[in-house]
Amino acid sequence: MSRQEHLQETGGQLSHSGRVRSAHAWLVALICALATLHASTAAAVPAHADTLTHPxxxxxxxxxxxxxxxxxxxxxxxxxxxxxxxxxxxxxxxxxxxxxxxxxxxxxxxxxxxxxxxxxxxxxxxxxxxxxxxxxxxxxxxxxxxxxxxxxxxxxxxxxxxxxxxxxxxxxxxxxxxxxxxxDPDTLRRSYETEYWLRHDLQLSSLAVTATLGCFFFALWLMRRQEAVYGWFSLMSLAWWWVALNQVATSPWPFASTDGWERANSIALIIYSAAFTMFSIRFCERRLPRIETVLWLLVAVGTIVMLATPHSHMGMTRAALAVAQACNFFATCFAFLYVAWRHGRTDHRILSICIAIFLIAGVHDLLTFLGILNDNRYYSALTSQLQMIGMALVLAWNFVANLRRIERFNEELNITVDAARAELANTLHREHELEVANVRLNERLNLAHDLHDGLGGTLVSSIATLEHAPHGIPSGRFLSILKELRDDLRIIIDTASNQRPGESPLADQIGPLRHRLTSLLESHGIECRWSIAGLDRCYLPPSKSIDVMRILQEALTNVFKHSRASQVEIDLHSDERELALAVRDNGIGFDPAALQQHAGTGMRSMQARAQRLGGTLRIRSAAGLTALDMQVARAETEPLLR
CATH class of the missing domain: 2.60.120.260 (Galactose-binding domain-like)
Known part of the structure; x- marks a missing residue:
């Protein structure tokens, strides 16, 4: 055997012997306490020094x-x-x-x-x-x-x-x-007062303490059903209150006979013993489903037996049930003492001391009840208040400890929330700054698109007119070109400075643009066919109106610049379902795939404007036909239709 194995075996033997010595110490202490109680009880019988003898x-x-x-x-x-x-x-x-x-x-x-x-x-x-x-x-x-x-x-x-x-x-x-x-009257009076205090007054105070604690923890359990230990403690307390009431009750009421009272008292003792076991299991944070089921089956059997027992067998039945409940009680006590001192939790050890005192009193009372001790004093009802108070204090201690943990958690949570709130404020501030920057960028981009689609288109058409006949343009035509540029600039300025719904319908805003674009196209040999319907009831904000006009203007500018078409058809209408724009020309067409890969500023501008309007923009092209379609659903335009 190696030295390490020898040490382990020796340590195990020492540990085992230590547990044996501890168990023997508990047993000796219990026997000594029981002997002390019995000696004090026996000494109380001839306690009166001046008492006369009875021959x-x-x-x-x-x-x-x-x-x-x-x-x-x-x-x-x-x-x-x-x-x-x-x-x-x-x-x-x-x-x-x-x-x-x-x-x-x-x-x-x-x-x-x-x-x-x-x-x-x-x-x-x-x-x-x-x-x-x-x-x-x-x-x-x-x-x-x-x-x-x-x-x-x-x-x-x-x-x-x-x-x-x-x-x-x-x-x-x-x-x-x-x-x-x-x-002697004085001597016996003092003895009587001591006995009356022990047998009556102290019992009443014990009942008051037990009932108060039972009701308090019952109310606490009703508010916190998940804390089962509170419920079992309250049931245990109230059941023991009925058992202890036997010490001071002067009549069997509400029962009609002594048998009825004793049956109820024995059943209360059975319930108390089972509830004490359940309390101990839950207090140790255990669950023993099989043992608990057997326990309550025995409670039901004991209750039925007690109710069915005739008077002639009451003494024997009560004694048997008392012994059975005492065995369960003592087993629970010893198991709790073992767990408490084995695992070392402070609250368990404090409660184990109270249980040990009550255990000693219970042994004495059981021996008295069975007639083994020639005595009439019962100490369980007196020591029970110590046990109840000890249990209540331990439960209160755990309750306060839980509250303190909750308070610490709340404090930590508040600190975390404050930190998160500060971080969120910083994040929102950064996001706000980014949004402001994006708004400014969008405004610049919109301004660029407006300049491109408005002034740009007018300049392109004017340059084309000058290139076509640089010396044959009268001075009035130059003035007209400058006025067109002024009108486009005014539209841009009005759009940037005013976001309220327009005071005039879309038809009035489209009219001047239609005239200019028609003149431009027809001057270059492109026939224009317009179909406009429902625009006199369509009122849009300036930004949306200019988006519609810029899409139309950019589409016709593309026809003028790239299509080589001889004819173009424009259909713009508004009804209960949608606002729709369609532009079709008979030009040479283009490749839509190539357009998607190399889209110019104008095409990107039209797509962006259609998205702002909440509509869809589709372009189809082939030799001899190019079609642009835009639809804006009624949900986007309904507030503005009249």
Whole structure:
């Protein structure tokens, strides 16, 4: 074996032995705590130093309706007493008789009962001292409340005094009488106040804490359904509230009998145990579908069994279910303690301490319930508030931690958003600058196209006229040429300075251009045929009007310059569907493919203008026919048609 393997094996053995020692330490601590609780409970029985001893304590059975003790059937007993071990299956009334000698009645004495189960009445020397409200079903639940009474003349006599205690109980619920003390009033008063605080006041505060936490986390779960741990905690808290209510409830209401109350209490314990397991699983961020399904099937079975159990088997059934729930509870506790200390999460370890304390109390209460411990005190209801508060604090801790993570995320998100906003502002600023530059460039390009299509065409036609007859042109013709150039320049200026819809229809704007172009073409032997319709109802902005005119002007200029045509037809009309322009000549034509590869400024200008109008421009050419067609859909011109 290599040194490394030896070290690994030795380390594994040490780790295993460490876990064993840790488990033994937990077991020893649990046993010591249980022994301490039991010792304190046992010491509480003879806690009254000045208590009188009872040389003779007897008990006798009677029927439910009996208002006086029987004359026979008395047997000696010791307190605390559970008569179901002596008289199994006996439901009814048992009288307890205590006698003692009082030497001096000038110094009053006091009486204290730790408990009686379930309801009863107390008589001293034939006089009634105390009586519960219901001595028949539904029985008053006085089983967990101590009783205190000052004894003074004429109730207390010199010599022999007899105390009779009538107890009404059911054999399935540990009927009997607790410790009875007779002694100094001040001493017993202090003992009574301690017992009452322990058995009643502290139980009420525990109920208040449990109910408050249960309702709070139930509301929290309703608002955040995805946080299942809150829902299981609230169900666990409310179920335990009902279980703990058993310690202070004085009647079986809303049930008609003690059996009904005990059934509901046992079912609540079953639900509590299952909810505690579910809470522990979810708190550890686990999901165990099969185990959870089996768990709730057992809850359903236990509930059905509890509801179907007759009175004669209630004690055995409750004990069996209590043991089963205790096993589930203890297994969950030990599993949680193992996970908490194995993985080292701080919140798990804090909660494990609270669970360990409650676990010790649960072991004590289970042994008391089963009669293994001769005691009547139950500590689970007292330590449960520590467990509930611990769980609530841990949940609140996690909740606050989540809120802090959300706040940090929001802060980081705000920083990111601010940075993105600043970057977006810079980007928009750059885009704005680019748009301004593009607008300026487009304006320059449009101006160049307008100069080319307007002044350029007029200059071309004028130059051609001068070249054709340089000496035969009268002076009036020169003036006409200059006026044409002025008109084209005015159109360009008006278009650049005014973007509002025109005040005149398209027909009025086309008219002068039509006259000039017709004169130019016919002077060079090209016959013009015009077909114009619907333009008197077409109103366009100046920029769109000039686009239409420049397309028409550039098309006819191309006919004049390149086509060698003798005839040209122009069709321009506007209707409910479209604005359409068609120019056809009978010239020599050209190659459209070559035109696409080597398009000149004029052709590019026409394409750009057609796109601005939202229309389509098509050019077809062959020998003897060249056709230019432009259509602008009604959707583009409808707001301007009247």
């Amino acid at each position: 003779r304590i007897e008990a006798a059975r009677s029927d439910w309706q009996s208002d006086s003790p029987p004359s026979a059937g008395w047997v000696p007993v010791s307190l605390p007493d559970d008569w179901s071990s002596r008289w199994p299956e006996f439901d009814g009334v048992v009288w307890y008789r205590l006698s003692w000698q009082q030497a001096d009645v000038a110094h009053p004495a006091a009486l204290m009962l730790d408990y009686l189960n379930m309801a009863g009445a107390i008589y001293l020397n034939g006089s009634l001292l105390m009586r519960d409200r219901h001595l028949l079903e539904p029985l008053t639940r006085a089983w967990n409340a101590p009783h205190y009474q000052v004894l003074s003349p004429p109730l207390l006599r010199e010599g022999t005094n007899t105390l009779l205690i009538r107890v009404s109980g059911l054999s399935q619920y540990q009927p009997g009488l607790g410790n009875v003390s007779i002694g």
